[in-house]
Every structure is written in C-alpha cells, then in structure tokens.
Amino acid sequence: MPYKKPKVEKILFSIGEVSEMFGVNTSNIRFWENEFDILKPHKNAKGNRMFTKEDIENLKIIYHLLKEKGMTIKGAQKKLKENKEDTIENFEVVKKLQEIRQMLNEIKEEL
Numbered sequence: 001m002p003y004k005k006p007k008v009e010k011i012l013f014s015i016g017e018v019s020e021m022f023g024v025n026t027s028n029i030r031f032w033e034n035e036f037d038i039l040k041p042h043k044n045a046k047g048n049r050m051f052t053k054e055d056i057e058n059l060k061i062i063y064h065l066l067k068e069k070g071m072t073i074k075g076a077q078k079k080l081k082e083n084k085e086d087t088i089e090n091f092e093v094v095k096k097l098q099e100i101r102q103m104l105n106e107i108k109e110e111l
Contacts, residue, residue: 012042012050021056022063032062035073038080061091 019026033039033049038058041049051059065076065087079087 012052013056015041015049015051018051018056018059022059024063024067029059032059032066036062036077036080038062061087064091064094 013021015026015029019029022029030049033041036058039055039062041051041055044050061080062076065071065079066073071079
C-alpha cells in the first residue's frame with residue numbers, strides 16, 4: 001500500500017497568499033498592518049511577513065469595514081478601538097446570513 005502524506009493544515013501564510021485571498025495588493029496589507037494594531041504578522045529571518053489564522057480573521061474584519069461597509073481608515077480604527085467585540089459579533093452575523101442566503105439560492109436553483 002503506498003504511503004499517503006497526511007494533509008497538513010497551513011499555519012502561516014505569506015503576504016502574497018493573503019493579498020490573493022482578499023483580492024488586494026500587498027501594499028494594502030502592509031498599509032493596514034501599520035494602521036491597525038490588531039494586525040501583528042510574524043516576520044521570518046528574511047523579514048518576510050507571515051500571517052497566522054488569527055491575523056487572517058482580523059484582516060477579514062478590517063476588509064469588511066473598509067471595503068464592504070465603505071468606512072474610512074479612521075472610522076474603522078475608531079470602531080475597532082471602541083467596540084471590537086460588537087464589531088466582531090456583527091461581522092460573524094453578516095457572514096452567517098450570507099452563507100444562509102447562498103444556501104437558499106442554491107436550493108432555489110435546484111427547484
């Protein structure tokens with residue numbers, strides 16, 4: 001029986017991979033890193049940024065506030081500083097509702 005390499009879940013992501021996930025330039029990611037103190041990517045020996053899953057989750061929230069809700073940097077910073085828990089909770093609710101909507105659309109297509 002041939003050896004099957006176990007599927008390993010990725011722990012760190014490069015800035016290129018992250019920018020691809022969000023469909024933005026790497027310069028956006030670096031800029032957001034400077035503007036939002038919740039983003040703390042690790043840097044390897046070469047100085048390359050390596051993002052954790054927690055960084056990705058924080059980036060989802062930042063992306064949501066800036067790109068989907070159209071907030072300014074200052075507005076998003078203020079919202080995260082004053083009410084981070086509510087912001088995260090609202091983001092999660094919106095995400096769940098979008099998933100439900102997609103599922104309902106898929107069911108509608110099948111009918």
